[in-house]
């Protein structure tokens with residue numbers, strides 16, 4: 001029998017033996033604290049009738065061991081010292097709404113024997129209610145202690161009426177004053193006083209936009225249903241406090257630990273602002289800081305700074321030779337060196353690849369060369385990485401930043417131009433921004449804009465420069481040269497051709513030149529004149545384009561001109577290009593079609609004999625620079641003779657460019673050069689002038705003997 005069964009048994013007995021409203025307490029007695037006897041329900045204290053003893057452990061089996069232990073303790077205490085006791089016991093510990101019973105014990109003496117009367121009663125409604133409420137409170141307390149967030153409730157007078165374990169843990173430095181009845185104001189004051197929060201709280205960033213970091217006492221039920229603030233604790237934890245009000249004006253504060261979120265957010269921010277390889281700022285963060293720095297500057301601030309854009313020389317080669325990991329280490333070493341070579345408040349960033357940038361503030365322009373020299377020297381010091389010695393080469397573009405200059409894009413553009421200059425002048429040096437460069441860039445932009453229109457509107461004209469045979473003086477052909485007269489200014493072909501090459505206009509421009517030249521030649525034929533060869537300059541960009549081959553053939557057919565009339569002048573640099581195979585294929589297709597191939601500006605590049613053979617070149621054009629120095633004593637004669645000899649051995653024709661004097665003509669002729677062009681014969685002529693020149697030249701040839 002356990003106590004529950006006993007309870008039912010006794011209740012049942014009470015119904016049988018007691019009159020209504022009579023005291024229902026039925027008694028069990030223990031004598032030795034180990035066994036009990038059930039007394040007849042009808043008997044009174046003084047007249048006890050006993051049943052055989054039953055083990056007490058049996059009776060109390062079922063309740064939890066703690067309860068069992070406690071009841072035993074109470075029984076023994078009562079038996080030994082006569083102390084009465086009372087104990088409320090749950091019948092079903094799993095359900096807080098279950099009926100409870102009260103056990104009471106008191107000592108009686110019967111027949112000289114000490115017995116303890118154990119009465120069992122079901123709690124009355126009031127007592128049960130109180131008990132239940134107490135249990136409910138405890139249960140909720142326990143439940144809320146398991147919630148990972150801190151929770152506290154303050155009454156309308158700001159007194160703490162409830163808080164859970166996590167709330168107290170949030171305020172670890174003032175744990176001693178976190179107690180029921182404590183004033184919110186005191187908690188906050190003490191928290192400040194004892195440094196509960198980090199000294200300079202980092203307020204919420206954009207990733208947590210709902211926070212306002214308001215001080216707690218500025219919030220009230222009138223300000224809105226919920227107020228949020230985020231604080232950093234002295235130990236680095238981030239806590240977000242929410243305060244809200246219940247309808248009966250209790251204020252509930254919850255404290256959520258958002259450290260993980262903040263850490264992730266900080267990591268993201270770090271990734272977004274810093275270069276992961278070197279730990280330096282990245283481009284975006286650098287520009288942002290520079291912008292802030294400039295914007296914060298007062299107008300009368302005399303400070304000046306300088307921006308240095310830099311590039312490691314031959315980084316690609318280091319990467320290719322030693323591998324990417326080594327390359328990364330090199331970048332890291334250089335980043336560190338850079339950081340250590342400037343002052344700590346200077347801005348240093350890696351823009352990507354091997355490009356770094358530094359902004360040094362408060363350096364007067366006059367002092368800058370010295371500072372930059374020092375920086376450059378420090379960066380160039382040899383270093384050892386994995387046992388490999390590296391001698392870093394650094395090219396730097398420097399631009400002095402004036403206080404009034406706020407256009408960051410412009411400053412960056414200037415640094416870029418200066419860096420370009422440093423590289424062009426041989427790398428591993430620094431160059432200041434040259435305003436002339438900016439002017440040139442501006443012009444380039446304007447020209448580019450106009451050039452597209454000029455090509456589309458047929459405003460690119462052609463000049464024809466005659467080529468003559470050095471032996472007979474007879475006309476051989478014309479070199480076709482593009483001309484652009486832009487509002488009265490003759491833009492140098494080198495300038496607009498380079499521009500067109502860089503900006504995708506060269507195909508259109510080239511085809512335009514070819515078409516007009518062929519049409520002019522065909523027109524001449526119709527008037528019974530022979531225009532001879534047409535040497536048309538072709539850019540390397542065109543040569544890489546399959547369309548160029550097709551369209552050239554199409555134009556030649558369209559104008560019904562023999563392909564061999566067209567001599568395509570390709571520059572020496574074209575055959576040195578990386579895409580040489582592609583170019584070679586296109587050149588071969590055109591040569592097979594019947595066009596002649598001339599190698600222009602020969603001697604200025606690095607073309608070798610094998611290049612000449614590979615490209616089936618028909619004509620070599622000796623560059624003007626050799627011709628112009630023929631009369632000087634510096635060995636050019638030997639070079640020109642060698643070129644001519646070489647070309648003839650390879651069964652090529654030789655044309656000398658830029659022949660301006662009779663001496664040059666004579667020398668070239670003496671060396672066996674085939675043809676020549678230059679001012680001695682004619683400057684590049686308009687279509688009409690070229691036609692007239694041709695006619696007159698024919699006449700002249702009939703009369704003058706050019707042969708020496």
Ligand code: C2E
Nearest residue numbers: 481482493494497513537538539658659660677678679684
């Ligand atoms: P290039 O093909 O070497 O052209 C020869 C250049 O030498 C021409 O300069 C011509 O005007 C100049 N010249 C000719 N004889 C003499 C002389 O006796 N003395 C001096 N000082 N100069 C002489 P231009 O017309 O300024 O052309 C420069 C370059 O522009 C050309 O060099 C050629 O590479 C390029 N070019 C011109 N027209 C075209 C074209 O339609 N397409 C392409 N792709 N390039 C072109």
Ligand code: MG
Nearest residue numbers: 479537569600
């Ligand atoms: Mg040429």
Ligand code: MG
Nearest residue numbers: 600601621657
């Ligand atoms: Mg040339």
